[in-house]
Amino acid sequence: MAITTFAAVDVGSYELDMTVYEISPKIGIRKLTRVRHILPLGSDTYTDGKISYEMIAQICKALQGFKEIMKDFGVQAWEACATSALREAKNSSIVLDQIEVQTGFKVHVLSNSEQRFLLFKAIAVKDQEQFNQLIQKGTAIVDVGSGSMQLSLYDEGELITTQNMKLGTLRVLEMLAGVTPDTVDENRLIEELLGNELQTFKKLFLKDREIVNLIGVGDVIGQFAYDPSTHRPFEKIEAERFQSIYRRIRSACPEDLVEKLQIPPAYAALAPASAMAYSQMLELSGARMMWVPGITLCDGIAADYAERTKLLRLGHNFDEDILSAARQISRRYMANRGHALILEKNVCRIFDSMKKYHGLGRRERLLLQLSAILHDCGKYISLGASSECSYNIIMSTEMIGLSHLEREIVANVVKYNTEEYQYSQGSLAGLSPEVQNEIMKLTAILRVGNAMDRSHKQKFKDIRISMKDRQMQIVTSTLEDISLERGLFQKKADFFEEVYGVRPVLKQRKGV
Incomplete structure (x- = not known):
């Protein structure tokens, strides 16, 4: 039975915490040792906005001690995360650089929603x-x-x-x-x-x-x-x-x-x-x-690692928690529930049919679902500027389990669902080419899915998608007139073809 010895390090606001675990499918997650070092980083951040070099020296000293303990336990894998003290410090990039240079620890600064989501996972693993x-x-x-x-x-x-x-x-x-x-x-x-x-x-x-x-x-x-x-x-x-x-x-x-x-x-x-x-x-x-439950952030880091590496299967569907929270946000802004449901279903169908063309994975599929759920929440603020309002709502709303970058991806996909795509300008400026490509791919799918329900009458409840001769044929068996959807579909299809080199085509089954 393969057992992984894993160390989780929490560079917290009041203390540095390291826990060493044994993880395997048979034993689950077993705690071997825990070491805590009181170091109130937050005292610097919350009063001065910066972490002093004296505090940086103490962080590095404590982390060097953690490294020695990791060697003693034969740790095979580790992850180090930081929370609000480093997240809010104006000089966080300097602090992170010095930690890596002096100790070899590459510390990932968690967004608040990522931090709390890890604790949810720790609670579920506990019992x-x-x-x-x-x-x-x-x-x-x-x-x-x-x-x-x-x-x-x-x-x-x-x-x-x-x-x-x-x-x-x-x-x-x-x-x-x-x-x-x-x-x-x-x-x-x-x-x-x-x-x-x-x-x-x-x-x-x-x-x-x-x-x-x-x-x-x-x-x-x-x-x-x-x-x-x-x-x-x-x-x-x-x-x-x-x-x-x-x-x-x-x-x-x-x-x-x-x-x-x-x-x-x-x-x-x-x-x-x-x-x-x-x-x-x-x-x-x-x-x-x-x-x-007596759990810690380190327990959450270990649970997340075990789940990602398939060493452990969690009994609670946390992706569904992310989607559920998004649906609650959508309800708060009185979005059209029927339209959002059919849109979410159809964009997932398109995403799954286009796997060999987009090269995206499960996480990106989740971000597409979130975009579908939240795509018109801005109409609550302004019918005339709904895309910009939707963008601002998403960027201002904490979305559990998402990093800041992932939230930015969702916000941009929603924004360019109806606005003209900016190509490295506007809200896309400063994002890496890889992230911009991801936003473009998801936006193209969302546009096509949204165009299929332009009337909000859910005419495309039952669709069949097939790929043929560089065409993505979307066939519906609806008895309703789809002239509106077909007429407004072409512009969305143009952008989709530009991104994927595949032309989406709407068809109504013969005899209907």
Whole structure:
């Protein structure tokens, strides 16, 4: 049985974390060791906007230590990721360059949506059955990090929304440092900050939804959500019991947090703000129970690696979560649901029929589906400038599981679905030739698919596609008149032929 020894490294906002795992189809993911190095990078980023060279030196020193541990365990593969402190630092490119030069670590800076998506995967790997069972009823995932807080809602097995708030524990403390006199209760100010944002979240997303469960994730929760009689972390905790823990933390002085509540000194300063976030969300949502799976970003990095390398098959369809979240965005902007559904179906049919011509893979197919779902969301803002509005909505909306570049691809495909293609200009300027080619290929497919339902009457529900003599023949058996679609199809067909060298042709089955 082949076992891969894998190391995941998280260059976080408050600490550097490395976990070494054994991964195989038989044993799954087994943790061998975990090493943490407290290093508050976020203190530099959230106050000065840059990471100092002194901090860079400490990062590199810690990573060199990680490399030695990796050698001891015979690590065969590794991945290193960074989160908000590096993502937001103005000098992030310099920091990343120095890390690679001095340590050999090439660090991938995660977008916020990629970061949270990895944590979803870690939760599912921890207990797939439990995760899938909980999300059948209203469930909120509350992820309190050092830089920000993420709230994600599942219901009936579908991801409803995920929203980010820049109110992580370290960021909030840095925000208030030096601006509050000693006589002011800092915890009260944090409660006000959190309360305002959470009330807005409730108005927008919890108005008609019952939340039964919370899943608590974060850097600090494992340090205080534990059973004092056994000193073991709670895996499930009733809301009332958690609120009791929070009240003890809320009223304790810094010394008591360490001595009486036995919170490690490195996390004691962050514990009140962290506990407060879970407490307010429990109260706001009315959830009766919270599951604390005890997972980390490193666990998510390992789960993602295992899935991509086919060492492990996850029991939850995360691509469907991405699509589900996009459909919720589409509904929010009152898009035509019937049109979007038939468009998504037809562009996938075209994509699959054109495999040998486009050379794209599963991920690009997913981006095409997202483009179909979101292609007319901008009409909610302006009927006359819908393509530009759609572009701006997509670029301004966090799309779970996508990198910033992938979101940019979707936004451009949607934009040039109706606008004249710019060829390396406009919003395409600055993108690599490879990415521009991908956008062009997906745009050509979306244009043809959209032209097939120009009337929004779903006349092309049942189609058959065949390739013959440099033609892509799209045959429908509809009884309806397709004169409108056929007449407006030619211009879209011209662009498709320019991109692929294949002419799409609409046909109605003989006898119809």
